[in-house]
Amino acid sequence: MASVSVPGETVRGGLLRRPRSTAGFWSWVTTVDHKRIGILYGATAFFFFLVGGVEALFIRLQLAQPDGKILSPSTYNEFFTMHGLTMIFLVVMPLSAAFFNYLIPLMIGARDVAFPRLNAFSYWLFLFAGLFIYSSFALGGAPNGGWFGYAPLSTVEPGNNMLFYSTGLLMAGIASTVSAVNLAVTIINMRAPGMTMFRMPVFIWMALVVQFLLAFSLPIITVGLFESLFDRRFGTHFFDPAAGGDPVLWQHLFWLFGHPEVYILILPAMGIVSEILPVFARKPLFGYQFVVFSGIAIGFIGFGVWAHHMFATGLGPVANTAFGISTMIIAIPTGVKIFNWLGTIWRGDLRFTTPMLFALGFIAQFVVGGLSGVTHAVVPADYQQTDTYYIVAHFHYVLFAGAIFGLFGGMYYWWPKIFGRMLNERVGKVQFWIMAVGANLTFGPMHILGLEGMPRRIQTYTPALGLGVWNLVVTIGAFTIAVSVLIFIGNAVASFRRPKDAPADPWDARTLEWTVPSPPPPHNFDEIPVVHALDDFWHRKYAETEEGTLVPVPAGGSGDPRSDDAHGSGHGIHLPSPSYYPVIAALGFPLIGYGVIFHWWMAVAGAVVVLAGLYGWAFEPAAE
């Protein structure tokens, strides 16, 4: 075959030799291993989680008392904007991506994702997009028009602040789109033999729905961001009412993306919870198909509810009625999931490990967010609630007390698999309870603040409103959360001081990733597994009688994790080689971004770098 390069032969067409290092800094920069990329996503997202958290703490210090003096209005606006942007685009999305990257191939029985180099490209572009947006603090001011960037405020305000928003998010959007295509193909096309769609773990199903939500919602915000960027930079009139443009068009484009985005943020956590509960209840997920179909239904209906963010915009009673009803409808599949989770723990044998606590905490707290969500669908009530702290309470119950709790559960659950070391369970439980108390202290009183008349995004409030007491409680809650995060960091650091002794299957779990050693070898599976059932690994360990009673399969049977297989050295398995080109191609994008904001020649230089990266990529010899 003509394209094969024989080792030692002079490489034709390649600009750079394929990197060889398997350890150290460059091995991480050039890695195309989905597991390493997953860890990079996770570490980066956690770093941004701390940054966004510090921003939140400053916001809470400012609002702890009326007439706060900690942050000036301009800094406050930058902080709340960056807090939202960071937590959504640089924390919850990439933290979910970390789990997707690490787990999808392992859970479906594949050796890597469909396009390993594209996967690396997605990560680097996401990282550079995040750093690009944050570089705005040093380059004249960070985005200050809210994560929702409503026009015309975002297009008429002086300064480059919101240009960093539009260009930065465009980059992050490209990274996410590429990743979505890659992971969707991986799930659809690279399942192990026998892993039919309805034998996939629920987490994989939720991941698949998320990839399609990303693929179909991101192009819409891409158009909106370009239009906003052009209005600000090139004098177009998309959202300029003076020229006949309509600022409400931005709102439609933004929320047509923004609402599916909410499900992009929450479905991964729902998938994680659906994996954790059966393991620690030692029962199958109650109504697997219902949970899967409700997830798909949420994905579809999620595209039909966007205008519930705009009930006060003045769309008229017809539109408000339609979107109010569609929003109520989406509550139904969401409710289904909660009842199915309850069904899962019903009559189970519950072991309250840290992952289980976080999963149960997710359910308990997500219910609050779900129910307050239904009150927003009651359109006239939303006339009072929208743009108040009631909304802030609602979506933090969904995204912090929900999504972040689910993701923390996932970290505790898969930590031994990923790093080969257990996190300390006792410390984990302490962290859970502190975090739960903190979350409810922080976000619970916000319901009251909102109903008592505290609008969102205000830098200060007068003592006359009598909101000081609750705001102080909220601030105390926020610092309680910070304490819990510090405990987690301590737990994580301590885990690396312990020997790498986590067993392959510490939790007596159900899915394929637990069949391989902890941490898994680079090639994942010595032999690609053949799947016979949903929860295949569980059924290798336990048989089920007619009455549904568990009977362990005798030791030494097929149930043993394969980690002890003698021949399992991975010899003879070819893995994709590392590559410089993904990181090079990604590096061009922030240059283009700076070019759009500052000098056009930087954009040209950036485009050259991107093209060079892509050409090197296309002509890269397959392997050495």
Added chain:
Amino acid sequence: MRRITRQALGVGALAVVAAACAPNNHQDSLNPQGPYAQKIDTLFTPVFWIAAAIFFIVEGMLVLFAIRYRHRKGRPQTPPQIHGNSRLEIGWTILPALILVGVAIPTVSTIYDLARTPTGNVLNVNVVGHQWWWEFDYPDQQIVTANELHIPVGEPVYVSLCAAGVGYGGVPAPNECQPGPPKGAPPSAVGDDVIHSFWVPELAGKQDVVPGRTNHLVLQADRPGTYTGQCAEFCGLSHAYMRFKVVAQTREDFDAWVRAQQADAVAPPAGSLAATGMNDFLNGQCIACHAIRGLQVNGQPLTANGGPNLTHLMSRSCFRGCTMPITRANLEAWLRDPQAVEAGSWMQLNPKLSQDQIDALVAFLMTLR
């Protein structure tokens, strides 16, 4: 009482403590003071109780299961392997759907109820959102004022919401603000005002003020009193300072207020400090943005509306988005450096005013009763 329990249910026992000490802040959506806010509250209350009931059922089941089915030493680790139950699952799909139908019906009827244009004895008001203050125009009474909306009790007020900077002439407009510039006019560059949201929680829900559109809202107060409101849509640097008051008065008091507002400003006696201030006002930078009814420059009435109309400034209790009481000290501080008082203020003094000018202008402004 109901409100207290409602809060208590919202966040548990903690709420009881605070509900007891929450003062009446006049910006409380749980304390409706007129029929329109009341309609929302009447709808929200039962929905809240339904939600609370579901909350307790779900959390109760969660806690019950967690206790009842916790792992106990000595119990075999082989719970029954229940894969699901279609009948149950269909049940908990349909039951919430039925509850939601029950919620949707009153929701839809209230949406249309609130959207109806009021008839009969209706006061028309145009509300114009500026960065960062509110302009209130009474087209039928030919009054322009700012930050303090006076309304008669017991009568619906039909509010038309317009953003500043877009084809809005400053002169009291007919019943509706005219969105968009006249056809054929070249588009302006930047400087149009942005989206705001008009919200007086105790009298009505909120409605956005969107440049290029005219939205409407109906509000009504049952009792005389002062109700506070605030811009609820993020609108830039001083968003937090974009507040206002609604002053509900008996019909007689309102009529008296209207008559007073309709009067022209009275020029201060010649030779007084205030007269010097008036001269500074009319010959300086002020008239680029501010109008005073009854005063003229070169025989022309003042019409600018970039800043608040000052004709009866002293009849109002507050300025700067109703966050500062109108006092001599506050006016002086404002005139000395508006940017220092309000971040990003559109009021730019170039050149800055001397202390003599400030004294004279304040003396003049304080004659505008």
Added chain:
Amino acid sequence: METAQHIYESEHEATSTGLPNAKLAMWVFLASDCLLFGALITTYVLYRGASLVGPYPKDVFDIPYTSVSSFVLLASSLTMVLALAAVQRGDLARMRVWLLATALLGMTFVGGQVYEFTTFYREGLKLSTNLFGTTFYVLTGFHGTHVAIGILMLLSLVAMSFTGKITQRESMTVELVGLYWHFVDIVWIVIFTVVYLIPTGK
């Protein structure tokens, strides 16, 4: 020798659906791209006739001219099909000819677009003149950019064919570029109809 890359990225691997990964990825990407153009076209349609000042579409459009360049673009779909057929026969030389022909037709279209833009610009329609200028240039510009990227990919294919990366067995890369190229053509048919052919009343 089967190299590692081929395990993951070649068309010969058995996949769950039987469809090669790269082809499935292209389909997902094109579906995503549909929404990009969907949003752009929606913006254009929403602002149709909303310009407050001229020039309006009827003042600047030269329908016969654009029809010819549209035809050129459609013809390039035919040459693309011929290029794919050639490589699948193993006729690399013929493939290069047809690929270059496709690229040339694409360049003619983009050149025509550049000429059209400069003409409109001279007639007073700038990006910032009115909503028509804003929406027209951005919509057709996005499409033109897609065509330009397509041309780069076509030329890359020709270059890759000299390095042995394109062969009869490895013809899928050509097929993928073809999919993209046909998609961009179809999008143009929609844009041409919506923007040029449906009258705005102005």
